[in-house]
Amino acid sequence: MKRALTYLAFAILGIGIGAYSALTMAGLLPGDRRTQGPIEINNWYGDFAMGSEDASPYFRARIARHGLLALANTEAVYFTRTVDDSGQPFTEDCMYQLSGGAMPARWWSVTLYNAQNFLPDNTDSALSFDASRADMQSDNGSGWSAVISPAKPADDTGWISSKASEAFDLTLRLYVPNDGVLEDPEGMIDAPSVKRLQCSGDAS
Amino acid sequence: MKRLAGPIACSIILALATHAGIVYFAPSFIMDRAYTMIGERGTPVHGFQLAPQMRPDTQSVVRPSPDLAYSGCRFDFGQAANGIRVKMAAYEGYSSLSFFDAQTNNFRTIRGNGEPQEITLTAKDAPSAKGIILIRRLAPTDADYARVIEAAQNDICEAL
Structure with missing residues (x-):
């Protein structure tokens, strides 16, 4: 016994x-959280095996949990980042400036997600910033910026609302990536920067 | 210590088996839940349904893009012995027709390029009997989504 x-x-x-x-x-x-991945560009992490039969069992399981129905890399590539340029985790309590230039793809976007991998529960209708909005700021989206904050900024031509997101992350999508991106992503992609501007509780 | 050799060996074998089983079966388990869940939300087997604009109160799958309009169709070759016919209607702007198997692999994608795209899929073309077909159309604005509503009326996903 x-x-x-x-x-x-x-x-x-x-x-x-x-x-x-x-x-x-x-x-x-x-x-x-997050999809992680072996490719790192300016704190954005990606794995081009996403959606592919070549994905390892572990990565396949991770994607099923965090990015189900993602497209294979010839159609779209995905990057996620969880920290600002100083390495601090994103939080709803802070305001950030997202900025970048032209992207090597037919279309791109940056979208904010909460810790449960969903769009944050707010009604601000400002969940992402994409190539079409960048084009409105400058010709061919060659230089653009957006504010990430829980409250609408005075200039809302570029705004991603972080209201009700708590600890969030950002996903960069590049649809129909240009030739060369899959072979040399670090050389081809000038990934957007995310600068922390201020946090609630900061001395003013 | 010698008396524990058997229990320790049993523990290691069960740990390895459990670990491998979870990692291997997790994607198909999650995909099966998604297949069932989107069915409960109205996406039929062999029929496209355009999802509402992706908003916090309408999202049903993790990490949707609010700039894309999604039309989904579930396929099941158990109910379509002769295959299925899939047509993505023309749309001005980015569009793609993508196929996902039960292991979550995106085993085929066709780009729209402003033209209608049609394909017949049989069981031997797909890695699994069941899966999900997804049309993505770029629609960052309400006006774009209104155009998608028009286009999506001509999408077809049907058993042959």
């Missing part, structure tokens, strides 16, 4: 360790 209980205890321990390690490594725990 004692021997059987020993086996049972070790069996439960093994299943627990196996389950926890799998959920952790595949990004399936409730608190886990």
Whole structure:
């Protein structure tokens, strides 16, 4: 009887360790976030195996959880970042300036998501900034900027609302990437910067 | 210690099996839940449904783009022995027709380029019997989405 209980205890321990390690490594725990990836450009992380049969089992599971129905890289590439230029995690309590230039793709966008991988629950109708809005700021979107903040800024020609997002992240989509992007993403993509402007509680 | 060799070996084997099982089956499990969930939200098997504009109160799948309009169709070759016919109607602006298998792989994508695109898919063309077909159309504004509503009326997803 004692021997059987020993086996049972070790069996439960093994299943627990196996389950926890799998959920952790595949990004399936409730608190886990983001798609991650081996390509890093200015704090934006991506993996071109997204949506592909070439994806590792771990990455495939992570994408199923955090980016289901993502397109394969010939149609779109995705990058996610969770920190500002100073390396601090994004938070609804701060205001940021997102800025960049022309992107090597037919169309691009930057969208804000909450920790549950969904659009934040607000009614500001300012959930993203995309190439069409950049084109309105400058010819061919060659130089653009947007404010990320929980309240509408005075100049709202470029605004992404972080209201009700708490700790958020940003996803950069490049649709129909230009030739060369898949081979040399670091050389081809001038990924947007995200500068922290101020936070609630900062001395004014 | 020797008496624990058996239980420890059992524990290691179960840990490895559990770990591999979860990692391997997680994508198909999540995809199956998504397949069922979008069905409950009105997307038929072999029929396109245009989703409402992606907003906080309308999103149903993780990380939707609010700048894109999504039309979904579920396919099931168990109900379409002769295959399925899929047509994406013409749309001025970016559009694509993409196919996802039960393992979440995007196994085929066709770009619109302003023209209608049509394809016949049979069981041997797809890695799995069930999956999801998705049309994406660029529609950052309400006016764009109104154009999508017009175009989507001519999308077709049907069993042959």
